[in-house]
Amino acid sequence: MTDYSPAELDTLALHAGGKPDPATGARATPIYQTASYCFPDSDYAAALFNMERPGHVYSRLSNPTTAVLEERISALEGGVGAIATASGQAALQLAIMTIMDAGSHIVASSALYGGSHNLLAYTLPRFGITTTFVDARDEDAIRAAIRPETRLIFGETVGNPGLDVLNIPVVSRIAHDNGIPLLVDSTFTTPYLVRPFELGADLVMHSATKFLSGHGIVIGGLLVDSGRFDWDASGKFPQLSEPYKGFHNLVFTEEFGPAAFISRARKEGLRDFGACQSPTSAFYILQGMETLGVRMEKHVSNTRAVVEFLDSHDAVAGVAHPDLPDHTDHALASDLYPKGTSAVFTFAIKGGREAGIAFVNGLNLFSHLANVGDAKSLVIHPASTTHFRMDEAALAAAGIGEGTIRLSVGLEDPKDLIADLKAGLRAAEKVAGGRG
Amino acid sequence: MKLVSSGKDTYLYTNNKTVDPSKPSVVFIHGAGFDHSVWTLFARHFSRHDWNVIALDLPGHGRSEGPVLESIEQMASWTIELIDTLGLNNVALVGHSMGSLITLEASSRLGDRVTHTVLIGSISPMPVSEPILDATANKPGAAHSMLTSFGFSKQNLMGGNPNPGMWMVSESMRRYEDEAQSALDSDMRACNAYQRGLEAASEITAPTLMLHGDADRLTPLRATKPLQDALSNTRMDIIPGAGHSLMVEDPNHVLDQLKIHLL
Numbered sequence: 001m002t003d004y005s006p007a008e009l010d011t012l013a014l015h016a017g018g019k020p021d022p023a024t025g026a027r028a029t030p031i032y033q034t035a036s037y038c039f040p041d042s043d044y045a046a047a048l049f050n051m052e053r054p055g056h057v058y059s060r061l062s063n064p065t066t067a068v069l070e071e072r073i074s075a076l077e078g079g080v081g082a083i084a085t086a087s088g089q090a091a092l093q094l095a096i097m098t099i100m101d102a103g104s105h106i107v108a109s110s111a112l113y114g115g116s117h118n119l120l121a122y123t124l125p126r127f128g129i130t131t132t133f134v135d136a137r138d139e140d141a142i143r144a145a146i147r148p149e150t151r152l153i154f155g156e157t158v159g160n161p162g163l164d165v166l167n168i169p170v171v172s173r174i175a176h177d178n179g180i181p182l183l184v185d186s187t188f189t190t191p192y193l194v195r196p197f198e199l200g201a202d203l204v205m206h207s208a209t210k211f212l213s214g215h216g217i218v219i220g221g222l223l224v225d226s227g228r229f230d231w232d233a234s235g236k237f238p239q240l241s242e243p244y245k246g247f248h249n250l251v252f253t254e255e256f257g258p259a260a261f262i263s264r265a266r267k268e269g270l271r272d273f274g275a276c277q278s279p280t281s282a283f284y285i286l287q288g289m290e291t292l293g294v295r296m297e298k299h300v301s302n303t304r305a306v307v308e309f310l311d312s313h314d315a316v317a318g319v320a321h322p323d324l325p326d327h328t329d330h331a332l333a334s335d336l337y338p339k340g341t342s343a344v345f346t347f348a349i350k351g352g353r354e355a356g357i358a359f360v361n362g363l364n365l366f367s368h369l370a371n372v373g374d375a376k377s378l379v380i381h382p383a384s385t386t387h388f389r390m391d392e393a394a395l396a397a398a399g400i401g402e403g404t405i406r407l408s409v410g411l412e413d414p415k416d417l418i419a420d421l422k423a424g425l426r427a428a429e430k431v432a433g434g435r436g
Numbered sequence: 437m438k439l440v441s442s443g444k445d446t447y448l449y450t451n452n453k454t455v456d457p458s459k460p461s462v463v464f465i466h467g468a469g470f471d472h473s474v475w476t477l478f479a480r481h482f483s484r485h486d487w488n489v490i491a492l493d494l495p496g497h498g499r500s501e502g503p504v505l506e507s508i509e510q511m512a513s514w515t516i517e518l519i520d521t522l523g524l525n526n527v528a529l530v531g532h533s534m535g536s537l538i539t540l541e542a543s544s545r546l547g548d549r550v551t552h553t554v555l556i557g558s559i560s561p562m563p564v565s566e567p568i569l570d571a572t573a574n575k576p577g578a579a580h581s582m583l584t585s586f587g588f589s590k591q592n593l594m595g596g597n598p599n600p601g602m603w604m605v606s607e608s609m610r611r612y613e614d615e616a617q618s619a620l621d622s623d624m625r626a627c628n629a630y631q632r633g634l635e636a637a638s639e640i641t642a643p644t645l646m647l648h649g650d651a652d653r654l655t656p657l658r659a660t661k662p663l664q665d666a667l668s669n670t671r672m673d674i675i676p677g678a679g680h681s682l683m684v685e686d687p688n689h690v691l692d693q694l695k696i697h698l699l
Contacts, residue, residue, distance in 0.1 A: 081601045
């Protein structure tokens, strides 16, 4: 399902969706820091409100700066359209709220970002939306978890933090066999490493805070619609295929064809839930996206150097990265993601929790914080931070141990990164009482 | 709404309103491989201004029952029968690309029942190249890519969609993918075969608006002259920087011109 594109990724990352500013000729996309927009006349205003004209009314709904970002990620992913949200979590919530009601059910991979797990496991059930978590490698488990009220399958391109590779062609086939879409979180991979729509996914979300931006200075999310899922044929999504009282009985599939989902997400989700992205945030994300290709190439090559170093070090009990032949998904990753699988991965230090803490404290270049995908290298101990709400069983299901360390490999010189890791490992070895 | 016309289930987008023959009416006719939804913005506007809006799905397209009609003449006959079924005596016809050829043919036959004619991205004759015909017959994915690639101006292929957040390249691909391969192939051959366009144009008495992008790469602006010359009461409006997909490349300009011409 390779889509037509007018240019290659590096070119789209710089140009798609943006033109020199028509008002000033500014080459960079300006920050349109405004809440609202003047109407030329009353009929024009009425036409904007009644969806007779495209344009901007109020920046909760759309904004010229965020629109460039939305169009650019759509171009990079090969989607019909996108919505920029206040965060990656807001993108996930927007996707769910657009196609679900109380009583709806989700089947999700158990290998998820802790924040996504919280939303699905604890928060959404308060609103009547429940989730069954499954091992996304287990086709039978996915099929068995699907119920008549299931409306979505959700997973991450590479699961956080064990890098479980989502077999998108297989999981999307299961979803489509059951008349439901597959939503994929592609935060770790970005369109540089994989374009999930080409593998069968229907919706893609990103935390744009991470690799898409690369600078770690902004919070933002993106939700992209492939336009391929047949909401009418499914018969399970009256939100899109039947009259919507919230907009004069508009039927989204009738009026917007392949853009039905993303249109309702904007007309209802942004309008009513309001988790929009600020134009300044969109501007920052656009600056990062311009260099996506060259950054991701360096992230991947640095990661390969770091993985190779750690995998051969005596103080390391194991490294979980699909580049390694002993990773469960090595063959699948080579097939689906030939350019690499991410610069975020985990490894286990011999000596358990105390050795892990000593390792983190012994680092200098790696910043100890709760983020990934920065140009700077990052480190964290998931069991005590990002995944601390998960019980032991959930942690185990997500492939996280007490001594698991997560690295996000940045763009520094790999020799310096390895020197820093050596220092951390020496500290860990002291706590662990020597090698082994 | 759905109705039976020419013995087939036919879908019309009417903005959820019943067609009232006492009101002014505008019939929107889509291009090859597309359906009614390319007209949503414009139909909503004229509906709010108390016009009957009828954005039809040609047989075998969108939500209308097939089979597809194989010639522009057949499509025009079907459109006229639909207008008769709706009891409309005064209609404006708006057509894009292949729909503009249907508009030409139907307007020439309907005579003074047509109040206004609008031809968007129209030339006549409308030859279709052999590589495209080969692709629509044998390589649908390649056909969708070719038509999408040439369907926009080079400038607009890189985006800047006035509809916030929309990437019109992929939207165009999805629209082609959603239609039956046979419909697109048949439509393209119908455009290629239709030779009566200039004769039909000479018979049209209604004021005619031609809307064209100056960067149209499927129906180049320079090829519009024979049609302009054949129409006796026409005005040409050229949209700068736009290609063949005017309703998505510059919908505000299209709507402004439709308002000038129809309202």
